[in-house]
Amino acid sequence: MSQSTSIPKKQLRVRDHGFDNYMEIEKKMRKVLKFQSLILFQYNQTLPISRLDNLAGRLGFKQFEAGAFILKFPHVFEVYEHPVQRVLYCRLTRKAINQIMQEKEALLAQIPDAVTRLRKLIMMSNEGRLRLEHVRIARYEFGLPDDFEYSVVLKYPQFFRLVDAIETRNKYIEVVDRDRKLTVCAIEKVREREYREKGMDAEDVRFKFLVNFPPGFKIGKYYRIAVWKWQRVPYWSPYEDISGYDLRSIEAQKRMEKRAVASIHELLSLTVEKKMTMERIAHFRMAMNLPNKLKGFLLQHQGIFYVSTRGNHGKLHTVFLREAYWKGELVEPNGLYLARRKLCELVLLSSRKANVDRGLVRYRRDIEEDEMEHFRRDCAEDGFEGGKEGKEGEREDDLSCDACSDFTDDDDDVDDIEKAENAQLNG
Template sequence: MSQSTSIPKKQERIRDHGYDNYMEIHKKVIKTLKFQDMILSQPNCMVSIHRLGALAGRQGFKKLEPGQFILKFPHVFEIYEHPVQRILYCRLTRKAHLQIQQENDALMAQLTDAVTRLRKLVMLSNTGRLRLEHVRIARKDFGLPDDFEFSVVLKHPQYFRLFDAKETRNKYIEIVDKDPDLSVCAIEREREREYRERGADAEDIRFSFIVNFPPGFKTGKYYKIAVWKWQRLPYWSPYEDISGYDMRSLEAQKRMEKRAVATIHELLSLTVEKKITLERIAHFRAAMDLPNKLKHFLLQHQGIFYISTRGNHGKLHTVFLREAYRKGELIEPNDLYLARRRLVELIMLSPRKARMDGEMTNYRRDRLRPEKGGVQDDYIDGHCERFGDTDNIRQRGKGKEDSDSDMDCDGDSYYTDEDDDCDDSLGVEDSHVTE
């Protein structure tokens, strides 16, 4: 038993297949995003298959893995023959470009909320400052743009101050003024809502958390009593300054352990998808007074958090907030989450449907094409069309309303029936690369 709480300290991790299946799909999303970044970084946003293999080799992929991977997702990647060089090229499909544009629009639309989330994130630290590099690594989890240092921090000097530490030469984000209205945790708002609905029957939830144990988790009589006592244990708020308290007593240690649970709960509540990797939580460990052994600490509270080890051979740990999910989906989705899920839909679409869409589109164009032999000039121009900035993508989406096909080319797809039997095991799990 733990010395400072009555909950057993060593707990066996119980798998929840709903979250693990979510991460199995997310592994494909991570690889897809890597290949998208490779393609978008090239001139005209297209790259030859030979060069794509060389770029993927630098990211840790095997020799034949890039070609096998992009063939599995024809709704995201399009392979075609260059009309001049007569070699195979790869580019993103129209639907993939529209998904990127939708995600960028959702990111810009919620920029005001992102400023609030960053303010609350910095306020969670015990010194009122966070290292800029740690925030940059987790920027996508908190819905921050890539240039958040300028568009969020420097653009709002009334909220943030950016400075260099003389002793470490690291940049830090410091909160200028702590707003008391932002010092309310998400769990506190949930308790208030529960109290308004239940009234006097909710007196016991003053310091409690929402607990949903995974299927198959054994809760004996004494464990239930331990959880009952822990739920009624008072604790300090994550936004409260505790520098003046004496931490030597047993009561203070109990409150600090429960405060750490509340801090991680609030940290997950600030994320867009209500999940974040354990490694990124560890970056804020010193600033937020979190325990050293985070994994073992979170396993004590499997009814509040879930740790999935799917990805990077079990070395990557993703922490979910259990109360925010139901049947593998976010209960209260936001626009940015829905835009990212659109990429998941493109990945999960059947390759046969992409081939059928291409055949139907080619049949329609053949009927509308004038009786003339050879290749059309506009067909050649379509191959060389630039996919540059977001303005070009927006104009392309408005100018060509062709929802039946992902491909602008007029030729046949290089995806055949034999590719359906392509080996699903890629040989290498997702490599965890620090952003």
């Protein structure tokens, strides 16, 4: 293989700390989501602390580790004492419940977009159908509800058809009609925008992918030439039927390789957060003609994708679409993404801030009590001074605090007090 004609297949992975830091937060959020689901499935959505270790063992936590984990996120989990049983319980905070409701509303609001994404996803397959179980595993990434089989697939019979395969006993989702308007890839829209904004040569932009290498990636002279030649190689669209082509030639293999890049690019573009685990991408490998050695293939194109190994002790690989992110945030965020990031904000808030919030509640209550006490004291002092202006033989008990307390009740009581004072002064 000449260095000037193709991209080297063996590439060292260069870390991008922006995406790795993103995954460090994502790792905490996955554990928090597991605890949330555990609490929401309990009776009255509360969990006794005594049962916490036994139930959290199913989530992979060791003994006494679950309690310490909950105390790290006081903005999400709240530990309180039952007023009757005098037993410690755990429940979700008001902020966490509001975030869950906001995410549910955003999920229901984008159901029409999820239907379009599912149609495009099925149209990318070779046979126009995908296994129901594979879509179910990746439903979170594509913004599909948990009951999407009924609320999406069976609800829209004009778009989808649910069939049973007799030979494999698996359920498949088939697309009813292939709409030509949905066969436009996301990269094609990006190319059009680049062509209009930058005025580049049409021949160079026609089959180009946006390449943004991570910091520290070494780009030599021959590698740069190889990338330039690879960018000009034509390829078949992921939505195009290639069953009638002869794929044995070298030119066809180059086109298929670039088509695999376009397929993964389009697959990530259909997700809500423009990222997906490599293990879930592998479920669509046979249906979309993706390479067998998927990790090596993705590392060969580090300027387009980024593979992060953070999370689950390096056993989990998350693939990001580099062009969709800027400084750790989505360039074009959507409502569901913003609702999910609210949980991230609650996770990142420190426990000191939670203590400050609780202190502010007590502080406001103390302020109200101090104001009432100060008001009573002022009333008492004003009444005492008014008594001194009378005759010397007047007793202090005649204008005691009882009169001041009556002063705040009604206007009739005020008139009675004034009449009594005038009577005493006129003696």
